[in-house]
Amino acid sequence: MSKALTAAQAPGTTPQGGAGPRADRNQVWRRLRADRSAIAALAVVALLVLTAAAAPLVAALEGQDPTTYHNALIDSATGGVPIGPFGGASAVHWLGVEPGTGRDVLARLVYGAQISLSVSLGATVVQIALGVLIGLAAGLGNRLADTVISRSMDLVIAFPSLVFAVALMAVVPSGFPRPLLLMLVIGVLGWGQTARIVRGQVLTLRGLDYVSAARLAGSRRWRVARREILPALAAPVITYGVLQLPLNVAQEAGLSFLGVGVRPPTPSWGQMLSSATNWFQADPAYVLLPAVLLFVTVLAFTVLGEGVRTALDPRAESRLRAGIERRRKKTDAQEVPA
Amino acid sequence: MIRFLLRRTVSTAAVLLVMSAVVYLVFYAAPHDPAVLVCGKGCDGTRLAVVRHKLGTDLPVWEQYGNFLRGLVAGRTFDSGNDVTRCAAPCLGYSFQTDQPVLQMITQRIPVDLSLTLGAMVIWLLLGVGTGLLSALRRGRLVERALTTLTLAGMATPVFLVGLLVLMLFCASLQWMPFPTYTAFTDDPAQWAANLVLPWFSLALVISAAYARMTRSSLLETLAEDHIRTNRAYGLSERRIVLGHALRGALVPVLTMLAIDVGQILGGAMLTESVFGFDGLGRLLVTSVNQIDLPVVVGATLFAGFFVVIANAAADLLYALADPRVSLA
Amino acid sequence: AGGSTSSSAPAAFDPNACQGGTLTVLNHRGQGNFDPAELYTSGGGKVPTLVFRTLTTRNHTTDGPDSAKVVPDLATDTGEPNQDATVWTYHLKPGVKFEDGTPIRSADVKYGLERSFAPELPGGPPYLRDWLVGGEAYQGPYKGGELASIETPDDSTIVFKLRKPEGDFPFLATATQFAPVPKDKDTGTAYQKHPVSSGPYKVVSNDGGKSIQLDRNPNWSRAVDDQRLACPDRIVVTSGLDQSVINQRLAAGTGDDARAVTTDTNVDASVLAKLNGDAALKKRVVTGYFGETQYLAFNPKVKPFDDARVRQAISYAIDRESVVNAVGGTAVAKPATTFLPDQPAFGYTPYDYFPAGQSGDPAKAKELLAQAGYPNGLTITLDHSTVTGDGSGPEVAAAVQQALGKAGITVKLEGTADDDYQTKYQKPATEPGLFVASWGADWPSGGPFLAPIFDGRQILADGGNYNSAQLNDPQVNAEIDAANKITDPAKAAQAWGRLDAELGKQAYTVPLFHPIYKRLYGTGVKNAYVSQWNGLYDLSRISVK
Amino acid sequence: MTDRQKLVEVTDLRVRFASESGPVTAVDGLSFGLGAGESLGLVGESGSGKSTVAFTLLGLHRGSGAEVTGTVRVDGTDVLAAAENELRALRGARAAMVFQDPLSALDPYWAIGEQIAEVHRVHTGSSRAASRRRAVEVLDRVGIPDAARRAGAHPHEFSGGMRQRALIAMALACSPKLLIADEPTTALDVTVQAQILDLLHDLRTEHGMALLLVTHDLGVVAGNTDRVLVMRDGRAVERGPVAEILGTPRELYTRELLAAVPRLDGPRERPAGATGDILLSVTDLRRHYPAPARRSAAPGRRALLGGREELRAVDGVSLDIRRGETLGVVGESGSGKTTLGRLLVRLTQPTSGRIRFEGTDLAQASERRLQPFRRDLQMVFQDPVASLNPRRTIGDSIADPLRARGGPSGPQVRREVGELLERVGLRPDWYHRYPHELSGGQRQRVGIARALAPRPKLIVCDEPVSALDVSTQAQVVRLLSDLQGEFGLTLVFIAHDLAVVRQVSDRVAVMRHGKIVELGTADDVYAAPEHPYTRRLLAAVPVLDPAEADRRRAARAELRLPEKESALAS
Numbered sequence A: 001m002s003k004a005l006t007a008a009q010a011p012g013t014t015p016q017g018g019a020g021p022r023a024d025r026n027q028v029w030r031r032l033r034a035d036r037s038a039i040a041a042l043a044v045v046a047l048l049v050l051t052a053a054a055a056p057l058v059a060a061l062e063g064q065d066p067t068t069y070h071n072a073l074i075d076s077a078t079g080g081v082p083i084g085p086f087g088g089a090s091a092v093h094w095l096g097v098e099p100g101t102g103r104d105v106l107a108r109l110v111y112g113a114q115i116s117l118s119v120s121l122g123a124t125v126v127q128i129a130l131g132v133l134i135g136l137a138a139g140l141g142n143r144l145a146d147t148v149i150s151r152s153m154d155l156v157i158a159f160p161s162l163v164f165a166v167a168l169m170a171v172v173p174s175g176f177p178r179p180l181l182l183m184l185v186i187g188v189l190g191w192g193q194t195a196r197i198v199r200g201q202v203l204t205l206r207g208l209d210y211v212s213a214a215r216l217a218g219s220r221r222w223r224v225a226r227r228e229i230l231p232a233l234a235a236p237v238i239t240y241g242v243l244q245l246p247l248n249v250a251q252e253a254g255l256s257f258l259g260v261g262v263r264p265p266t267p268s269w270g271q272m273l274s275s276a277t278n279w280f281q282a283d284p285a286y287v288l289l290p291a292v293l294l295f296v297t298v299l300a301f302t303v304l305g306e307g308v309r310t311a312l313d314p315r316a317e318s319r320l321r322a323g324i325e326r327r328r329k330k331t332d333a334q335e336v337p338a
Numbered sequence B: 001m002i003r004f005l006l007r008r009t010v011s012t013a014a015v016l017l018v019m020s021a022v023v024y025l026v027f028y029a030a031p032h033d034p035a036v037l038v039c040g041k042g043c044d045g046t047r048l049a050v051v052r053h054k055l056g057t058d059l060p061v062w063e064q065y066g067n068f069l070r071g072l073v074a075g076r077t078f079d080s081g082n083d084v085t086r087c088a089a090p091c092l093g094y095s096f097q098t099d100q101p102v103l104q105m106i107t108q109r110i111p112v113d114l115s116l117t118l119g120a121m122v123i124w125l126l127l128g129v130g131t132g133l134l135s136a137l138r139r140g141r142l143v144e145r146a147l148t149t150l151t152l153a154g155m156a157t158p159v160f161l162v163g164l165l166v167l168m169l170f171c172a173s174l175q176w177m178p179f180p181t182y183t184a185f186t187d188d189p190a191q192w193a194a195n196l197v198l199p200w201f202s203l204a205l206v207i208s209a210a211y212a213r214m215t216r217s218s219l220l221e222t223l224a225e226d227h228i229r230t231n232r233a234y235g236l237s238e239r240r241i242v243l244g245h246a247l248r249g250a251l252v253p254v255l256t257m258l259a260i261d262v263g264q265i266l267g268g269a270m271l272t273e274s275v276f277g278f279d280g281l282g283r284l285l286v287t288s289v290n291q292i293d294l295p296v297v298v299g300a301t302l303f304a305g306f307f308v309v310i311a312n313a314a315a316d317l318l319y320a321l322a323d324p325r326v327s328l329a
Numbered sequence C: 001a002g003g004s005t006s007s008s009a010p011a012a013f014d015p016n017a018c019q020g021g022t023l024t025v026l027n028h029r030g031q032g033n034f035d036p037a038e039l040y041t042s043g044g045g046k047v048p049t050l051v052f053r054t055l056t057t058r059n060h061t062t063d064g065p066d067s068a069k070v071v072p073d074l075a076t077d078t079g080e081p082n083q084d085a086t087v088w089t090y091h092l093k094p095g096v097k098f099e100d101g102t103p104i105r106s107a108d109v110k111y112g113l114e115r116s117f118a119p120e121l122p123g124g125p126p127y128l129r130d131w132l133v134g135g136e137a138y139q140g141p142y143k144g145g146e147l148a149s150i151e152t153p154d155d156s157t158i159v160f161k162l163r164k165p166e167g168d169f170p171f172l173a174t175a176t177q178f179a180p181v182p183k184d185k186d187t188g189t190a191y192q193k194h195p196v197s198s199g200p201y202k203v204v205s206n207d208g209g210k211s212i213q214l215d216r217n218p219n220w221s222r223a224v225d226d227q228r229l230a231c232p233d234r235i236v237v238t239s240g241l242d243q244s245v246i247n248q249r250l251a252a253g254t255g256d257d258a259r260a261v262t263t264d265t266n267v268d269a270s271v272l273a274k275l276n277g278d279a280a281l282k283k284r285v286v287t288g289y290f291g292e293t294q295y296l297a298f299n300p301k302v303k304p305f306d307d308a309r310v311r312q313a314i315s316y317a318i319d320r321e322s323v324v325n326a327v328g329g330t331a332v333a334k335p336a337t338t339f340l341p342d343q344p345a346f347g348y349t350p351y352d353y354f355p356a357g358q359s360g361d362p363a364k365a366k367e368l369l370a371q372a373g374y375p376n377g378l379t380i381t382l383d384h385s386t387v388t389g390d391g392s393g394p395e396v397a398a399a400v401q402q403a404l405g406k407a408g409i410t411v412k413l414e415g416t417a418d419d420d421y422q423t424k425y426q427k428p429a430t431e432p433g434l435f436v437a438s439w440g441a442d443w444p445s446g447g448p449f450l451a452p453i454f455d456g457r458q459i460l461a462d463g464g465n466y467n468s469a470q471l472n473d474p475q476v477n478a479e480i481d482a483a484n485k486i487t488d489p490a491k492a493a494q495a496w497g498r499l500d501a502e503l504g505k506q507a508y509t510v511p512l513f514h515p516i517y518k519r520l521y522g523t524g525v526k527n528a529y530v531s532q533w534n535g536l537y538d539l540s541r542i543s544v545k
Numbered sequence D: 001m002t003d004r005q006k007l008v009e010v011t012d013l014r015v016r017f018a019s020e021s022g023p024v025t026a027v028d029g030l031s032f033g034l035g036a037g038e039s040l041g042l043v044g045e046s047g048s049g050k051s052t053v054a055f056t057l058l059g060l061h062r063g064s065g066a067e068v069t070g071t072v073r074v075d076g077t078d079v080l081a082a083a084e085n086e087l088r089a090l091r092g093a094r095a096a097m098v099f100q101d102p103l104s105a106l107d108p109y110w111a112i113g114e115q116i117a118e119v120h121r122v123h124t125g126s127s128r129a130a131s132r133r134r135a136v137e138v139l140d141r142v143g144i145p146d147a148a149r150r151a152g153a154h155p156h157e158f159s160g161g162m163r164q165r166a167l168i169a170m171a172l173a174c175s176p177k178l179l180i181a182d183e184p185t186t187a188l189d190v191t192v193q194a195q196i197l198d199l200l201h202d203l204r205t206e207h208g209m210a211l212l213l214v215t216h217d218l219g220v221v222a223g224n225t226d227r228v229l230v231m232r233d234g235r236a237v238e239r240g241p242v243a244e245i246l247g248t249p250r251e252l253y254t255r256e257l258l259a260a261v262p263r264l265d266g267p268r269e270r271p272a273g274a275t276g277d278i279l280l281s282v283t284d285l286r287r288h289y290p291a292p293a294r295r296s297a298a299p300g301r302r303a304l305l306g307g308r309e310e311l312r313a314v315d316g317v318s319l320d321i322r323r324g325e326t327l328g329v330v331g332e333s334g335s336g337k338t339t340l341g342r343l344l345v346r347l348t349q350p351t352s353g354r355i356r357f358e359g360t361d362l363a364q365a366s367e368r369r370l371q372p373f374r375r376d377l378q379m380v381f382q383d384p385v386a387s388l389n390p391r392r393t394i395g396d397s398i399a400d401p402l403r404a405r406g407g408p409s410g411p412q413v414r415r416e417v418g419e420l421l422e423r424v425g426l427r428p429d430w431y432h433r434y435p436h437e438l439s440g441g442q443r444q445r446v447g448i449a450r451a452l453a454p455r456p457k458l459i460v461c462d463e464p465v466s467a468l469d470v471s472t473q474a475q476v477v478r479l480l481s482d483l484q485g486e487f488g489l490t491l492v493f494i495a496h497d498l499a500v501v502r503q504v505s506d507r508v509a510v511m512r513h514g515k516i517v518e519l520g521t522a523d524d525v526y527a528a529p530e531h532p533y534t535r536r537l538l539a540a541v542p543v544l545d546p547a548e549a550d551r552r553r554a555a556r557a558e559l560r561l562p563e564k565e566s567a568l569a570s
């Protein structure tokens, strides 16, 4: 794979290629702090997470809960459209009520954030954990193991996961908590891409001298993986994970649309969005609210992800200024997925 | 090259084999009995047994799977009352719930997904790569911001929502165009395109953001390469450097992503198809999963997987073509 | 055949000048299998009745209460019963032909019926197997030879011998199983791709029931069919469309959509909201009723539903307003307290034994629960389907959950994908204790509404069971038998109404609502009036010219 | 200004970069000039600001956030003030630059001829065909055989030397007045380096180009420049005619620099060959790789079947290593030195052959069976940066073998590591330092300490000094030989620098194409090389005496003539 090049490299250069830049936490944090948009995004994410965590508080502040029906607030004759402008928004129901039921929209949004964020975060964690473990196994295992695992990556990537999720939902006993199930299903069906990235990285890292040195030192394989390889994976994995997150939010929505999302009366953004599809014209506010929230979430995570990636990689911005830059060593191991 | 193709064929076959087995297992494990549904009201035990036999669900799962595999290589015959249906060699099975050979059901739907994918691909590439290019080179300009926001909004909004939104906007409210109904390209190319414009855009909008980001980071990476420095040192204009030298290298990773996306959408864009009422593989898959029409589920899953695997192989091939350093091994 | 001058039909409609054009049907669900043996439709179906003529049919020609009546179709009358209604004789009209011009004989009708017994062609209604002598064991013409209890003494006469008296036989004879099938054209399961038409249209293409194209059958004429007008030259059925899209397309009515209708999608809020301000649009909405009840079903074999007080408590606690709102409001659903639909043909007898008012009576419910030994409330599971918009889905379940919660009943919801859900509750072994169900009329009569649900002899152990209470009360069974004997629909209706009112006291079900059909049709559609049989405008009478 | 204006005039140049740890002054008040046709060598240790100067001459610092003051005038263009298009007209046309790394400096996606033609077309506006002809012409001029055909090849199909030639051809395309070469040969091995330098020399004498040669290798400037400017910390330390600077340097710094350069005729660290029993013996050792998957080493290797052929990195090596000796391994890049080294310590599994270590055959041993031998066989890696985990403290890395050995407790390990650090000349309390806090030489010492930690019997040193400055290089070499005496080590010393190998080795093996072409005592091999390849290697070593350099160049020209073809292809 990677071969130490003969040419002299000046001391003091940052290590490149698979080794990645040193991810010194303080340094990363400092760079991140300098990135104003990333900080703003971080603030938004924090706000979202806080709001979700404090959902009961927010609802209590408004004096509402997400499940009580308010039949008086909707017009039954016209299909259950909230009475009043902007989805029936009022001093009592700040963001209006849900068409068809009259449940409080704000309460449902904040409670929904709990589900949507935890499912997508959890699923991302599952994806990353599985992806890293499996990718490591493929990258460090022998030829046979690598082949078998790589093919299963193909398999997982090739599977029409949404439908498979639908089928899987039917198999799992009903007592199983739904959000956890959603998290697992999205996670278990989505590790392929991460594993592929990790495998490529591991193959590069494996050839690095310091990994060889650890082997020479007599360290066992697992120890080598843990101490030498795993830390170097942090940057690409964190970066990828942050980018994966919004996709998982959308996945949850897709599953709701297909009827296998969270169970009623539990709200989630996906559930709200999929039930909102019939209310475009009659009650645009009901569509707009979760959509905007989802957009803000995705935007925040995307910007944050971009920021983290830049912060983890000191070259990213300075490399733009391609003018004077030290000769870089490139490990020529850009993995072609086989 | 030949070796590459051979190896790929073998591994594709293996992947698909495992895939079909997994589908059989999952559906077998699920607590449902399609026979009861097919049989309808007031179905007694003996009738149910006959229906089960007809559906082939009376056999143990490995036998069902074995029959399926045998059918793939040797073809099968199905008893349909007073008729015997012969399903020739690559026999993906027979859907008794719709009384159609699975292969035929699938091949009928492929043009839909093909049309959907190809058009959408062109748009998302233009939109995504264009946005990425702008955001790498003209960061902060108005156009760039607008496009980036648009693609991000697209990514943040589930496709079923985007689809319905454009339908309501362009077809219902503004009435700029009729509601799309799928018309085969061979019937009327103009109609085909007109009907597909909205699905194309909805799908493309949802996907472009990823391309924008990929293009951007890849372009920045390439622009930092030493050979770009050479270009600068030799007095080439920035335009020439970007379009002539940087973009090509930058698009190589985009290619891999493209392959997976194209493969996946070819295998069925179920949400988009649902919203626009197009009968593609995705809808076939959803319907058959809901109806527990196992032969169709297996067949459609296999095709979906097949497209991804093939697209991946194609990507590697293109990769080798695009990058002179890479040779197929 | 003059048709009625219904309020919703434009005054200028002239049946003699209505022919031509293409009618588009925009649907959500697919038509499904198009084999007359496998279809399960009421009154000959909406689309099938265009292709299959049956011995009798629903009255197509009017929209009043008369439209819930049976009229002869291929036969000369609605059937001649013997004394105790166990033998029914029909004569075919002269001059009726298949699409290929061959005359329709009584043997073709018999063969069509025999096919429906073949397990290879499942899906049809169960009545024939139950009613005809030897029906339960007969395996269809492919394996079982002929069925002796259907006799064809000559080419135009057909005689049915029943095991027991069935006054409703003329109603059953509207089912597509009574459509003639020429034996030499039968291709088994493949027949559905091109069934031989006896009606005004023939099948030109049929993609697994998803999109169907029907063209005029040259061998059909109004001279031998007084029920159908068959105005359009062509009918195209497109299904698989999103329901809100269907409504938007019909409302916008651009291009071909002007000449479009839907047979399965109610108007939604976006249309309802516009109706008051838009008279032209309002005119294009028709309202009808199909005999159908959405209800909560109890399985008394499961605790605590064995206790009538618990069932009653739940009946008291129910909030019908929330349920109705959840399915689309008062425009499309009417709160129900009786199991029988609120139409005279069914024998509707009003009652409300556990008055819950508009939004439930939690106090009374709590009281009953306390009596039953649950002073602190209890936790139960409610099963429902995961399909939204069809009345058994999560939105109804959640509304029930919310209402029962007020009475101290904690409801856990258990959603199952639609088909799995049906499989689950239709099998006594897997039947949940409480679930959302619905029952629709096979024909407008109390018999097919009450018997499958309460007749102890119709408990089916292997699946397809609808007697969810698994009630096997000899007295109820006897009353069902007695009512079945009555051949006068009016008298029969009274008997069924009585039975329903009696059964209601047991609280084996909690009726939730009766659906209302509110359908939009395109601007270019004429003569769209509603039948009380199936609550919908009749495709065989509509004109697009 | 005088009437005869200088081609390059730099006055009081100052370049400052903003970096995370405050501003860095890379160039600090430098002034120099260069007349038409003259040549100037810019030398100095790494980080002294040489490249920065070279880049500023073409205005390439623009957009990098550098703060530049002073004046830079190149062929009448005020580089610091010129407009973008004015600069573009200068770059490549009148002043061209040759970069250090020939692989990455060329666009991998474009055919080489096309890249050169593009530059020509951009500056001359000639037709496509004319530019292409010019490209072939200059490729031919720099000695690419069959240039017309090879112009269509992509960079990866060229060997390193050929790529460097292609870059020079690109520079020649518009017949510039000034050629700036920034370390044009660092990435190449000696034989190719000599060829390139000879080529530059020829071009200069033929075309009268001015040459600015940037390098840290003093030997390189000797034969190729008229004058030398020695830099340190962005300032000029000393300047003057090349013979003067290299012969009689005035400044201490320059003298140190010169003293550290290993010489073929310098003193040997190990005067007498040590003898002992055979410690490690390999027989017919082979390591094949399944074809060059991505980079085919030689042109035309992309066969239809995707390269069925194998790459024989080590192709039948038999060798005995005696206890206590130092075996030097030399050879050009890609000849299989590293692979052989990794085979010896069994980091790589041989395709076939035997590796007997103290009587046990380790060739096909499993990782578990190897475990007890691991501590005996150690390796010092070529690249001090890549061989240390940037995320772990150096103490941790050194402690690894101690911990794996089991037994010693935490404080004990700590103490042992401290001793080792001290032994290699580092401070024992640096245990908690991270690699990035050390200089290159220090890192290499850490690598040596780690190799020493388990008290091995054999250490394979894979180019342990080629990444280092000459001065650091000398320190490390001395350290190794000290340690060898102290611990009774056996060393395998891999390098492409013949002078260094000669300095430290008892015996020397010369490798080429995976085989050992010559093996003998250091004295024999250097004094009386038998194999023609060894002779060529020796002839290519740059020398510090300009006169001698000229002589050697002439000798090389003769030696090369009959072998021109094959040398280029390698």
Ligand SMILES: Nc1ncnc2c1ncn2[C@@H]1O[C@H](COP(=O)(O)OP(=O)(O)OP(=O)(O)O)[C@@H](O)[C@H]1O
Binding pocket: A010, A324, A325, A326, D017, D018, D019, D024, D025, D026, D044, D045, D046, D047, D048, D049, D050, D051, D052, D053, D064, D216
């Ligand atoms: N883009 C940059 N940003 C920050 N500092 C830089 C940049 N480029 C160079 N430097 C710093 O300027 C100093 C001089 O660098 P330069 O590349 O000119 O050295 P050099 O003499 O060419 O060294 P080498 O022999 O290693 O190539 C170094 O300290 C380096 O770290």
Ligand SMILES: Nc1ncnc2c1ncn2[C@@H]1O[C@H](COP(=O)(O)OP(=O)(O)OP(=O)(O)O)[C@@H](O)[C@H]1O
Binding pocket: A001, A002, A003, A004, A005, A006, D289, D290, D297, D311, D312, D313, D331, D332, D333, D334, D335, D336, D337, D338, D339, D340, D496
């Ligand atoms: N893991 C590998 N896979 C494929 N080819 C390899 C591998 N390692 C080395 N090679 C190839 O084997 C040949 C010998 O490589 P090696 O690194 O041993 O050479 P070297 O003499 O050490 O060269 P250098 O002086 O550049 O370090 C080269 O052509 C190299 O590309």
Ligand SMILES: [Mg+2]
Binding pocket: D050, D051, D052, D183
């Ligand atoms: Mg430099």
Ligand SMILES: [Mg+2]
Binding pocket: A004, A006, D337, D338, D339, D382, D462
């Ligand atoms: Mg090497």
